[in-house]
Amino acid sequence: MSWPLYLALKQLFPTGRRFPFFTAISMLGVALGVALLVVSISVMGGFGREIRKMIVNTQGEVQVRSSGLINAPALVQAAVNKVQGVAASTPFAEGVAMIEHQRKPAFPAIQGVDLDHVDGVVPLRKYIIAGQFDDLDDDRVILSSQLAMTIGARLGSTIEVYSPLLLEKLKNDEVLLPRELTVCGIFEIGHQQLDSSVVIVTLRTMQELYGLGHAVHGINVKLMDGADPDEVAKKINRALPVDGVAKTWMDANQEFLFVLQLEKNMIFFLLLFIIVVAAFSVASSLLIAVVRKTREIGLLGALGATPGQVAACFCYQGIIIGVAGTAAGLALGFTVVHFRNDLVGGFTKLTGSAEALERFYQFSNLPAYLSGKDLLLIVVSALFVSTLAGLLPAWRAAKLKPVEALRSE
Numbered sequence: 001m002s003w004p005l006y007l008a009l010k011q012l013f014p015t016g017r018r019f020p021f022f023t024a025i026s027m028l029g030v031a032l033g034v035a036l037l038v039v040s041i042s043v044m045g046g047f048g049r050e051i052r053k054m055i056v057n058t059q060g061e062v063q064v065r066s067s068g069l070i071n072a073p074a075l076v077q078a079a080v081n082k083v084q085g086v087a088a089s090t091p092f093a094e095g096v097a098m099i100e101h102q103r104k105p106a107f108p109a110i111q112g113v114d115l116d117h118v119d120g121v122v123p124l125r126k127y128i129i130a131g132q133f134d135d136l137d138d139d140r141v142i143l144s145s146q147l148a149m150t151i152g153a154r155l156g157s158t159i160e161v162y163s164p165l166l167l168e169k170l171k172n173d174e175v176l177l178p179r180e181l182t183v184c185g186i187f188e189i190g191h192q193q194l195d196s197s198v199v200i201v202t203l204r205t206m207q208e209l210y211g212l213g214h215a216v217h218g219i220n221v222k223l224m225d226g227a228d229p230d231e232v233a234k235k236i237n238r239a240l241p242v243d244g245v246a247k248t249w250m251d252a253n254q255e256f257l258f259v260l261q262l263e264k265n266m267i268f269f270l271l272l273f274i275i276v277v278a279a280f281s282v283a284s285s286l287l288i289a290v291v292r293k294t295r296e297i298g299l300l301g302a303l304g305a306t307p308g309q310v311a312a313c314f315c316y317q318g319i320i321i322g323v324a325g326t327a328a329g330l331a332l333g334f335t336v337v338h339f340r341n342d343l344v345g346g347f348t349k350l351t352g353s354a355e356a357l358e359r360f361y362q363f364s365n366l367p368a369y370l371s372g373k374d375l376l377l378i379v380v381s382a383l384f385v386s387t388l389a390g391l392l393p394a395w396r397a398a399k400l401k402p403v404e405a406l407r408s409e
Contacts, residue, residue, distance in 0.1 A: 005312075026278070026321045030321060030325025030328075031325045033271065033272070034326050037272070037275075038337065039337055041267070041268060042369060052257075054190065057122065060090075062086075062223065062232060062233050063246070067244075069212065069217065073091040073214070073215070076242060076244065077089050080219060083232060086232060089222070090118045090121045091220075092113055093111070093203060094217050095210055099162070104150070104151040108197040108198055109198050111198065111206070112202060113201075121221065128185050135185060136185065136202060140201075141184065142201075143199055145188040145195050150196070153183050158182055161178055161181055233246040279386055286390060314390050318389045322382060325382070341366055
């Protein structure tokens with residue numbers, strides 16, 4: 001061990017004394033900043049991961065759409081399935097309809113799914129909370145949970161569906177009665193918007209409601225494990241036999257994901273200032289130490305220590321504080337993340353906000369996920385800022401001349 005490092009350790013942890021107050025406060029400041037970063041970025045990463053999982057589970061990893069209708073879905077689906085990396089595909093049709101039950105109207109999004117292929121792409125069965133997905137047929141419908149509650153529908157209830165095709169018929173002085181469908185299931189995905197405004201019917205029913213014939217609006221595609229969505233989307237675009245384009249779930253939801261990433265970056269930037277403030281505290285304390293130990297620094301210079309070695313002594317102190325504070329902050333942060341649901345549960349019980357939390361934010365368990373990249377960024381940022389905190393005192397100590405330092409009172 002070099003003597004500047006040994007001297008730095010002795011100054012931070014003097015022999016025969018209790019844990020120094022200055023060292024404890026300096027490390028605590030860095031530790032709190034790192035812990036807050038770990039908790040905040042983990043929670044934001046957890047929300048982002050759950051939202052990405054929800055998008056993939058409801059739309060597939062790649063989606064094929066056309067500027068109009070896809071009139072030959074079987075032909076397109078066969079071409080898509082031949083592309084390397086594609087595990088399964090399913091056609092769909094979607095739109096907006098008016099539904100009514102006991103004179104309670106609603107205007108949800110309605111989606112028609114192909115019962116023969118949807119299971120291989122979209123795991124709708126896992127979201128069913130009442131009824132059976134297998135009961136879905138051309139005369140039945142599955143409602144989202146909040147929508148069913150809004151119109152007062154239950155399993156076995158009959159709802160009336162009014163499609164835009166009714167308006168087209170009225171223009172031609174034709175009368176088209178609303179379609180009556182029986183509720184056979186209720187699903188809940190865990191997203192407020194989806195759980196309050198989605199209706200699922202069979203693809204054939206949707207084609208009849210919109211007068212599509214055999215056409216569809218798009219095809220959802222599930223990829224094999226490890227397949228790159230961007231590469232597979234490019235291969236699908238080259239293989240498509242009709243006018244259309246394949247987009248990954250990231251491209252289709254680019255604006256939303258950008259906002260999510262922007263929020264995450266802003267939280268990281270703002271909380272990083274806690275570490276910066278702690279670094280200023282470390283720098284001021286080390287500057288005071290330089291002033292108090294001016295004669296000792298002069299003595300080191302008289303004994304042959306170079307300015308670089310004197311500066312290294314104070315640089316090492318900043319690094320040691322940064323490493324110890326970062327380690328303590330990581331331990332504290334991961335501990336809080338581990339017990340996050342217990343903490344949130346205790347807070348909601350004290351405030352009586354448990355039901356509101358589930359109703360408006362659609363979660364009862366707080367998600368958390370910290371990627372290796374985010375963890376590395378937190379550690380590097382904390383160590384970098386702590387190292388900078390030791391540079392100014394180190395420069396001040398290196399500038400002292402031995403003769404003048406020894407004269408210091």
